Amino acid sequence: MAIDNQIRIAAPLVLRVALVGILAGAAYGYFSATTAGGAGLYGIGRGALTGGLIAGILGSLEAFVLRGPLGAIFGRIPFLLNLGLKSLVYLVVFLFGIAAGQWLMPVSSGAGVQIARNDILFCFAVGFVVNFLLEVNRLLGQNVLLSFATGRYYRPRVEQRIFLFIDMTNSTAAAERLGEVDFHRLLNRFVSDLTGALVVLKGEIHKYVGDELIVTWPLAVGLKDARCLSACFAAIGRLSELGPSYQREFGLTVRIRAGLHCGPVVVGEMGTIKKEIALIGDTMNTAARIVDACRDSGEAVIASAALLHQLAIPPGITARALGPVQLRGKKNPVELVALHEKALALDRVVRA
Numbered sequence: 001m002a003i004d005n006q007i008r009i010a011a012p013l014v015l016r017v018a019l020v021g022i023l024a025g026a027a028y029g030y031f032s033a034t035t036a037g038g039a040g041l042y043g044i045g046r047g048a049l050t051g052g053l054i055a056g057i058l059g060s061l062e063a064f065v066l067r068g069p070l071g072a073i074f075g076r077i078p079f080l081l082n083l084g085l086k087s088l089v090y091l092v093v094f095l096f097g098i099a100a101g102q103w104l105m106p107v108s109s110g111a112g113v114q115i116a117r118n119d120i121l122f123c124f125a126v127g128f129v130v131n132f133l134l135e136v137n138r139l140l141g142q143n144v145l146l147s148f149a150t151g152r153y154y155r156p157r158v159e160q161r162i163f164l165f166i167d168m169t170n171s172t173a174a175a176e177r178l179g180e181v182d183f184h185r186l187l188n189r190f191v192s193d194l195t196g197a198l199v200v201l202k203g204e205i206h207k208y209v210g211d212e213l214i215v216t217w218p219l220a221v222g223l224k225d226a227r228c229l230s231a232c233f234a235a236i237g238r239l240s241e242l243g244p245s246y247q248r249e250f251g252l253t254v255r256i257r258a259g260l261h262c263g264p265v266v267v268g269e270m271g272t273i274k275k276e277i278a279l280i281g282d283t284m285n286t287a288a289r290i291v292d293a294c295r296d297s298g299e300a301v302i303a304s305a306a307l308l309h310q311l312a313i314p315p316g317i318t319a320r321a322l323g324p325v326q327l328r329g330k331k332n333p334v335e336l337v338a339l340h341e342k343a344l345a346l347d348r349v350v351r352a
Helices: 002-035 040-065 069-075 079-104 117-140 144-150 171-178 180-199 219-241 243-250 282-297 342-351
Strands: 157-168 204-209 212-218 256-270 276-280 301-304 317-325 334-341
Touching: 002 040, 040 079, 079 117, 117 144, 144 276, 157 171, 157 180, 157 219, 157 282, 171 180, 180 204, 180 212, 180 219, 180 243, 212 219, 219 243, 219 256, 219 301, 219 334, 256 282, 282 301, 282 317, 282 334
Parallel strands: 256 301
Antiparallel strands: 157 212, 157 256, 204 212, 256 276, 301 334, 317 334
């Protein structure tokens, strides 16, 4: 299901990137051809072909390959090495696109592929700059660089958002047994393994707080096809799949508890020397308290009724009302609902 979701969500993005590449290539091809005294129409065709090939391949790599296991490997290596390796990959794709364009649409009969040294240097520089911007965006978080650049949150604004708080259940015992360095390695592996399942369903990784992962969606995005619920259970499924490898590497099984809630938050830039896009409001506090309710009740996943009333629960997920629950620090009780995946519930019954 996760692969199907990845294809369904990423395919339109790849098509948009390819279209941008076609338009940019066509413009560059026309300019290059007319400057050299050639036919502008022919330059448009070859430029569009070259730009479409390059953008389509790079878009597919970013969407389908670098967001998967290979991307997780790249994410674990130092920044400069990561940047250099990806820039080399981009260089190969650029050169392939240029060569393919020259071969498929030669300027004259018998003309071979001609790539000059300056072409190689230019392609590497472009790939380096593009990857540097992409990596900085990853360091800051999804869409954060664009938000800073456009000043979107220079003045704070109120947005309706969904929050998913994910907490590692056995972190204290794991920290005591593993020690600080190995526990950090466990946490890094934990958040890296969950990220793919969350991001492919449009989740934005907002923050890591100790052993807690905070994910958010704009309300309409998270409600569509109940992405917020599907992402939560996809993350649980991912941990279940990786259970044996955690046992081999750390000698323990990692489990999570999760709380979901929605509502208004204030979003705005915060800080001077260190700046971030901060999300503030009672909605986040309530989501954090819902995770505490998981701990108190023994449930793995709890969502607020306020969220579930706005979406259709996907097939395979069952809901059980917990009634009004008095959450710590809240004046009024909050209607909560425990969520279970049917396959997991059946597995527990069989084991019992």
